[in-house]
Amino acid sequence: MKAMRDPIVTLLTDFGTKDHYVASMKGVILRINPQCTLIDITHEVSPQNIQEGAFLLAGACPYFPKGTIHLSVVDPGVGSQRKPILLVTKNYFFIGPDNGLFTLAARKDGIKRIIVLTHKKYFLPEVSATFHGRDIFAPVAGYLSLGTNPQTFGERTDHWMELGLGQPELKGDQLIGEVIHIDAFGNLVSNIDKKGFSRFIKDRPFLTRAGKRTIKGLKRGYWEGKRNEPTALFGSSGFLEIAVREGNAQKILKVKRGDQIIVSVIGDQ
Amino acid sequence: MKAMRDPIVTLLTDFGTKDHYVASMKGVILRINPQCTLIDITHEVSPQNIQEGAFLLAGACPYFPKGTIHLSVVDPGVGSQRKPILLVTKNYFFIGPDNGLFTLAARKDGIKRIIVLTHKKYFLPEVSATFHGRDIFAPVAGYLSLGTNPQTFGERTDHWMELGLGQPELKGDQLIGEVIHIDAFGNLVSNIDKKGFSRFIKDRPFLTRAGKRTIKGLKRGYWEGKRNEPTALFGSSGFLEIAVREGNAQKILKVKRGDQIIVSVIGDQ
Amino acid sequence: MKAMRDPIVTLLTDFGTKDHYVASMKGVILRINPQCTLIDITHEVSPQNIQEGAFLLAGACPYFPKGTIHLSVVDPGVGSQRKPILLVTKNYFFIGPDNGLFTLAARKDGIKRIIVLTHKKYFLPEVSATFHGRDIFAPVAGYLSLGTNPQTFGERTDHWMELGLGQPELKGDQLIGEVIHIDAFGNLVSNIDKKGFSRFIKDRPFLTRAGKRTIKGLKRGYWEGKRNEPTALFGSSGFLEIAVREGNAQKILKVKRGDQIIVSVIGDQ
Structure with missing residues (x-):
């Protein structure tokens, strides 16, 4: 699947809207692809609450057009060993930390490919240890929205982290x-x-x-x-x-x- | 009047920005018309306060280009007998619940036509009883932004609900x-x-x-x-x-x- | 420097998102140039805190594409003698009150030209004493995004206000x-x-x-x-x-x- 002709990138984070963090991510995406339509899902996920982020993403995600890129960052482990991933599902792309955030949305849509983001030429030249949203995930979303093949961004894998979200x-x-x-x-x-x-x-x-x-x-x-x-x-x-x-x-x-x-x-x- | 060539849809609700509700509406609109420009007026109307919503909508509305579609949802009676409407005024379109929310904005601009939204083929296939913003109003705004004739969406009427907003x-x-x-x-x-x-x-x-x-x-x-x-x-x-x-x-x-x-x-x- | 082909206008204010103020500014810009991409940096600068606004603007600004127009309004002196300005820097345009708000961002990027906004034909027909964001800065941003030459908007000057932001x-x-x-x-x-x-x-x-x-x-x-x-x-x-x-x-x-x-x-x- 290729990104759509009028690419849409959604953003979901726990960054709040008081700081310049979300705008920095949008700037990075628009510098790579000024044609992108950027839509906020929410930036008020309770700080570092992956479960809540997973619920809100799954709630909004199915209403977006096929080919939409969902960029989501609730990332208590930023800079540690948790992997940056790109999930390709039946209708969408998901980019963010591999910590369970995509459990509900990606599982519901049906996973087709999982790619660990390793190719640094698609990151910002200097990657900070504290803000992968801006330095890794945003530029990958930008390039993906230009139609870059998902496999270009890293290595394929069969594993991703799923949360055991409580069933009744x-x-x-x-x-x-x-x-x-x-x-x-x-x-x-x-x-x-x-x-x-x-x-x-x-x-x-x-x-x-x-x-x-x-x-x-x-x-x-x-x-x-x-x-x-x-x-x-x-x-x-x-x-x-x-x-x-x-x-x-x-x-x-x-x-x-x-x-x-x-x-x-x-x-x- | 037809929607403009670069259609703008504004959104005003009391949904807040913490949840996935507003983003779901935007997804629905973009799935129908990916070319739409979506502009938030506010989503922080005090919960179910129709008067406040009416004031804020009237404050922002006249600054938008001719042909702008204003989608507004402050809707304590969602799912009850209150009608979903489309108002065509001199310069704008208003879509939302017929509960007085458009009193100030539409009256100021001059009403030309009132349409009750009844044609279900322009709704989402499954209409919930609790979220007409996503299931009825958003898809109608999407189709309207494609240039669909307002009369296509339902029956013409002469009545709409106006609030008796306190005069000094x-x-x-x-x-x-x-x-x-x-x-x-x-x-x-x-x-x-x-x-x-x-x-x-x-x-x-x-x-x-x-x-x-x-x-x-x-x-x-x-x-x-x-x-x-x-x-x-x-x-x-x-x-x-x-x-x-x-x-x-x-x-x-x-x-x-x-x-x-x-x-x-x-x-x- | 001309504005880019797909012009981006960022907005930073202390207006909050509860009111219709920010949306009014966006409407004014879109009425002049419906092709603009509008990106919020933040609207939650602490009320009238110019220093905080300066910090947040400088934090987001360098990530945006060359040619981006940064419209920023934290303006305790609105309507008084403080001047409305347009700064042209190496990569960007800055529009807003001349009160130090651009100190960090414009200095970092390198100032090329400073213009006092005096040509009223680029303002809204009626300029209020309380909302220059909507009546002066937004229309100037709109016309600038159409490619209007910066010098058209007023007189060149060598002076602008810089904050003595505390160095360690x-x-x-x-x-x-x-x-x-x-x-x-x-x-x-x-x-x-x-x-x-x-x-x-x-x-x-x-x-x-x-x-x-x-x-x-x-x-x-x-x-x-x-x-x-x-x-x-x-x-x-x-x-x-x-x-x-x-x-x-x-x-x-x-x-x-x-x-x-x-x-x-x-x-x-």
Whole structure:
């Protein structure tokens, strides 16, 4: 696969937008290919939180055109032995540190080739030990967007790092998931997806427990809930979500990332 | 009117920039039209605050080129009965929920046509109940930017929802307005515009009251005020503003959105 | 020098991203030149902090392609006597208030011409006293990006305002610098650059003092430090930085902008 005629490079980092770091990366890309369209996914991944980065990347990634280059940097091990990689999947390219950040997005799209970035002629002339986003990943994204063959950038390998991202657990009449993301509205996104949920529930009545609150049934959308009352629904990412209509579920339920979300079938005695 | 040759789509939401929501919308648009230029107005509208969204959209909108498509989503009623609409005005297109968000911007520019978005072939194949920004509004903006005729997207109507945005009130020797926006510098923007103000004041001396402070006269710019002293002036949006030179008027005056700003003519006994 | 064929305009301000101010500037530029690529450096410079703006601009600027137009507005004196300027340097154009904001970036690149913006036909028809970013600097950037000759915009001058940005001080066995920037990770960036540091240290052993902590030697990257222990290293901007691996140095050391960072040679008795 070649990069598209109107190449798009997305950027996802934990750098924030207060500093000059993200702009430096964009400058490097545009110096190599001024025709690139640069789209921010987010730069507010919680510092060094690879899991959160993986979730957000997987959430946005499938909506982009075939051939899009996804450049992602959440990189607590920058400068250490972790490898810089380029993943070629069915529809996309992923460039960044090999630390599990691409687990969800690349697995979902289907991996075709894995390349360790070793050819220094595609890096900036001076590579710092602290900012591979600018010195390695950005220039590789720039050259890739010009149509450079992925294999040019390094050696092929069969290995990449995948995170063991928590799957919900089945325990008798309970499906035990956890909060994997809390969005800006305070909605609690769990790791329970629609398919797994349906297979478990099969039309039986159930309750969902989040924090100290128990919620009956499912709503179709936020508007069906009552004000200040928690509601369970399947959100736009396809996961079971706890929300409060025109309110903030995180604040009302005092739940944090990693806390359990438990779906229990109600006995029909 | 057709979309311009180099189509621009602006985005305004209350989604924040921490999540993948905005990027998903951009991906959807670029998949339909990779030539689009995407410009963020803001994604930090206070959650579900339609009035604030309406003010910010009207503030930025007139500076964009003719033919710009403004895609705006502040949508507490997503998935309910509120209609998805496309407004065609003299210079622009507005796409989003029909909940009053376009009141100021579209009214100012002059409405020419109102279309309810009903033709599902221009939506994403699967429309969620919680994220019409991605599933309905973004793809319609994408197709519109390709030059698709506005009428193609649905049925024409004569009705749209307009907010009764508070106008200042005239009470004897007082013009009573309110704070409709507080910007990032802490400047207090009122709903008293230059024209209404001049018609009321006509060269008479006056005082402006904000919080517990009384301010004499008008300054032409921030630099004319004294440090730590509140100043009244007409800001860049054309409204009466209370500011503090190199300081934060909101913090110093302890005023919040909706609080009164009162202009009183001083008796010349 | 002419603007490049695919003109890039960067924007750096202290306007934040909550308001419509930045978008208004972008609209003005795109109305003049819809082909422009607009790249945000940052809009989160601390309000009216010219020094911080100067540091961030200089950090990102050299990574952009030759011909890039850098539009920067941190402007506490807007509307007063401070001049609006256009600086032409070896590789770039800088547009904004003449208040020292360009000190680091323009000096580093090498100044070729300084023009005071006086020709009102390149401004918006109505220039407010409070928002020259939109009314003067944005339209000039737009016309410049079309290839307009820099001299067209006003009168040439030999003077521009440069900040006396604090250089580290040499006192016997000590090099006394200060914190000039704290990034989003809490890393403390000093004004001690690699060259000055090496000339002073010459292979002698040394300690670095920040807040109440003393740090031995230098690390090459964040990953070499211990968790929760402060580390000294040269960061990606080429300055001595105090960092904490997977932690926040600012919070742990309770250091703020302007605080001293002292490098002391250790006697080899």
